[in-house]
Amino acid sequence: MASWKSHTLLDARDIARRFGARWVLRGASITVASGEVVGLLGANGSGKSTLLRVLATLLRPNAGTATIAGYDIMREPDAVRHNIGFLAHTPGLYDDLTARENLVFAAAMLGSPAADIDGALERVALTHVADERVRGFSAGMQRRLAIARLALSRPRVLLLDEPYSNLDTAGTVLMNSLITDTVDAGGAALVVLHELAPSAGVIDRLATVHDGRIASGFDAAEAEPRFALVGAD
Numbered sequence: 363m364a365s366w367k368s369h370t371l372l373d374a375r376d377i378a379r380r381f382g383a384r385w386v387l388r389g390a391s392i393t394v395a396s397g398e399v400v401g402l403l404g405a406n407g408s409g410k411s412t413l414l415r416v417l418a419t420l421l422r423p424n425a426g427t428a429t430i431a432g433y434d435i436m437r438e439p440d441a442v443r444h445n446i447g448f449l450a451h452t453p454g455l456y457d458d459l460t461a462r463e464n465l466v467f468a469a470a471m472l473g474s475p476a477a478d479i480d481g482a483l484e485r486v487a488l489t490h491v492a493d494e495r496v497r498g499f500s501a502g503m504q505r506r507l508a509i510a511r512l513a514l515s516r517p518r519v520l521l522l523d524e525p526y527s528n529l530d531t532a533g534t535v536l537m538n539s540l541i542t543d544t545v546d547a548g549g550a551a552l553v554v555l556h557e558l559a560p561s562a563g564v565i566d567r568l569a570t571v572h573d574g575r576i577a578s579g580f581d582a583a584e585a586e587p588r589f590a591l592v593g594a595d
């Protein structure tokens with residue numbers, strides 16, 4: 363990982379969010395600097411995924427503020443979306459489109475019609491199925507295609523929700539290379555983790571979510587003795 367840290371790219375303060383009468387986030391605060399990768403741990407229902415969706419402007423917080431790359435998530439959502447790469451639990455692909463068509467559509471939505479689609483497919487080893495419909499892909503192949511789509515956007519901040527799900531060893535290497543490329547270019551990443559092993563050597567710092575708040579932060583090297591089991595949202 364990059365050995366330097368610079369200005370803050372993600373700054374969330376006292377984020378609260380409820381669904382009906384149930385508060386999922388109760389004042390979560392976290393910062394991520396350029397050149398830094400922060401892993402987010404927590405038990406089932408602790409609010410990890412909800413926090414990422416708020417930061418990605420997919421959910422409005424009931425309270426609190428956050429900026430990404432200097433843009434306010436509520437006042438400037440379009441600018442925020444332009445600067446992030448968001449990966450949810452599900453890859454969010456179009457099943458009836460081919461792999462190539464999914465990337466062409468994504469590039470057009472990003473305003474990058476001249477993006478290197480063939481290069482992106484080659485990077486994730488999907489060139490041989492470029493013209494096949496995504497609905498026939500395995501979960502791992504769909505995840506790889508989602509990685510290619512993220513790479514097309516060249517985001518400043520990655521928001522990744524359990525990004526190693528359904529990835530084999532080679533896919534894990536691809537995901538880690540995307541994260542490394544982003545932070546080496548001065549970007550940052552916030553990564554929800556179900557287990558620590560796939561992110562070894564990539565995560566700089568870990569934080570835990572408990573009862574809707576960020577409970578603690580510590581160097582990734584301290585993680586193994588402190589966490590024998592990590593739950594998933």
